[in-house]
Amino acid sequence: MNDIMITVTLICLAVAASFADPLLVELPNGKLRGRDNEGYYSYESIPYAEPPVGKLRLEAPQPYSQQWKDVFDGSRPPVLCMQWNQFVDGEDKLIGTEDCLTVNVYKPKNSSRSTFPVLVNIHGGAFMFGGPVQHGHDPIMVRGNAIVVKIAYRLGPLGFLSAKDAALSGNFGLKDQRLALRWIKQNIARFGGDPENILVLGHSAGGASVHLQLLQEEFSQLAKTAFSISGNALDPWVVQPGARRRAFDLGRIVGCGLLSDSVELKKCLQSKDASQIVTAVRQFLVIDYVPFTPFGPVIESVDAVEPFLTQHPVDIIKSGKFAQLPWLVSYTQEDGTYNAALLAQQSNGRELIEELNSRWYELAPHFLFYRDSKKTIEEMDDYSRDLRQEYLGNRNFSLGSYLDVQRIFTDVLFRNDTIRSIELHAKYGKSPVYGYVYDNPPVRGSAQQLAKRDDIYFGTGHGDDYVLIFDKPNTQLRADEKIISKNLISMLEGFVQSDTGALTYDKCVFRDNVGQNMLQLLDIKSNSCENMELNIFQ
Incomplete structure (x- = not known):
């Protein structure tokens, strides 16, 4: 009192x-x-x-x-x-x-x-x-x-x-x-x-x-x-x-x-x-x-x-x-643009990604943060080899395979552990835990800034939803992005004032992952939102 x-x-x-x-x-x-x-x-x-x-x-x-x-x-x-x-x-x-x-x-x-x-x-x-x-x-x-x-x-x-x-x-x-x-x-x-x-x-x-x-x-x-x-x-x-x-x-x-x-x-x-x-x-x-x-x-x-x-x-x-x-956690469809997009930078007539053909085993542990977590060099090299095989097969590192390399970054650095966090909180916590994936590529986002070029399609990159809430100076938004911006901010205003922890984006009500057998995610796109169930929880 x-x-x-x-x-x-x-x-x-x-x-x-x-x-x-x-x-x-x-x-x-x-x-x-x-x-x-x-x-x-x-x-x-x-x-x-x-x-x-x-x-x-x-x-x-x-x-x-x-x-x-x-x-x-x-x-x-x-x-x-x-x-x-x-x-x-x-x-x-x-x-x-x-x-x-x-x-x-x-x-x-x-x-x-x-x-x-x-x-x-x-x-x-x-x-x-x-x-x-x-x-x-x-x-x-x-x-x-x-x-x-x-x-x-x-x-x-x-x-x-x-x-x-x-x-x-x-x-x-x-x-x-x-x-x-x-x-x-x-x-x-x-x-x-x-x-x-x-x-x-x-x-x-x-x-x-x-x-x-x-x-x-x-x-x-x-x-x-x-x-x-x-x-x-x-x-x-x-x-x-x-x-x-x-x-x-x-x-x-x-x-x-x-x-x-x-x-x-x-x-x-x-x-x-x-x-x-x-x-x-x-x-x-x-x-x-x-x-x-x-x-x-x-x-x-x-x-x-x-x-x-x-x-x-x-x-x-x-x-x-x-x-x-109540906790909401999210990722974008191509979150791995950070830090993968810098591989698309050009130097002396070639892209940085081509360096990986001769230096993958050296650089991958630094890019993807497993250099200190693997116990031996052999274990580290095995993981590097498995990643390359899973996402690229027998192809070389080049601008043609860039999007597959970017997917490695998305999964290893962002997506996989977002899902694992939701799963663990849903299993061991008591309060609502929500998730969304944002997929609406901008005309020019953080990926283009990092790559220092605008002639490549990167998809929905790291921070492309965040800037719709906390815009950078002189940000130019499309009509659909302006609507999404209002929806995201309205979502936060409702979330902070809700007495039950309920969460809504536009007309879509988030599903709480606590007590679920499947992962519940809200998929936010240009002109729509949709609840998804993914068979990922064990």
Whole structure:
């Protein structure tokens, strides 16, 4: 009862404040002034953690505790966390700053509502790059029915370097997300958000992050529903072996010497310039931006300070000890465009895919993330041979066989473990678990950007549904995509406010997979949606 009274009081205070001055928000740290945009208010660059610099580098985040003497300027766009960004042209891909841990709130101008449900977005980028500022929120603001909150979190080695022991545990970026979610729960009512109606969603590494947060029992106190778009905790690029070796390799690269003690390694890395640490990422890439996640989530030591993940996600799901709340997970028909589309790049008159004819056994384990999971070279080579035979037969790697290679990427990196996640949650969980596949190719999507060409058909690629919710600047949509965009956003608005966990897209009602003998997926196409049953569950 006390918690309910506190929540109601905060909402009432927020509503009263909005009538006085909607741009001025009272936070525990002091007053914050946002910005009046054409159709919404924005409150950006709000710190939720102490700057993770100096002795706080490679440590769990500390809650932000500073008091503002002056009104905090919430009109400044968020900065990117320091990163080695795949989509920066040229050899130097370093952008961002180390002091970056902020939340960013976007509130529609809608006088007919006193409170709003909340959509929290955890951005993707392979745990290596990306940020809140790189994706828009206009489609949601135009509808005027929900507040959007975007989280910035540490990336790459600054966010995920791990020696897999108590001294250098890793998962700092995931711990950032968790602290930000706590901040949102405690403070969103001050902006007019309803803390009892929070949906946390993310795409790619953001989707995997949402799933990893869902596997924390505390998450049930922080959110009402969850949505993982083209990424989940079981994908092979998420929790990988080999992190300790990579940590000490990075130390050697930046000049810490041949250390074997993680305490000394962390001490050395805390004395280095952050840009030097992040630039070292390029030494872990074997070709282009491959492997795309050299630093990501790990299974931590149980004696780590504030550990986030001490068991493999599969074991957590089988234990049933995770947040029991409705979860939607999805993939696109050709999710493997990331990172397969770069194979279509041309160099010296030939496509990069032709390199695989002589280097398949060398490169495939890096592309598909099984280099560290196979016990022997023979086992690794056998798997590489089996994949090639299953999808290509006796054909060579060429532009003519590209779509079959892309299918390998789709199945191994995204589709297979989406299905496995649904199956396991349906078997060991109690709350609804839903799935969809999106198949509606754009005129120009992320695949064309990655391949640096527009003369190839890639199908419905990685992120082609996500951009219909969080559009990138200057995104041009077809008429059917505009309708799908409205349907997807309406789906989320209904999902976060449903008291039963029911989920609907347009006129199609999702089927819960709990208690089913067959996989239940919603198939979303250009002008239709249809429930499918697949005989995949064992």
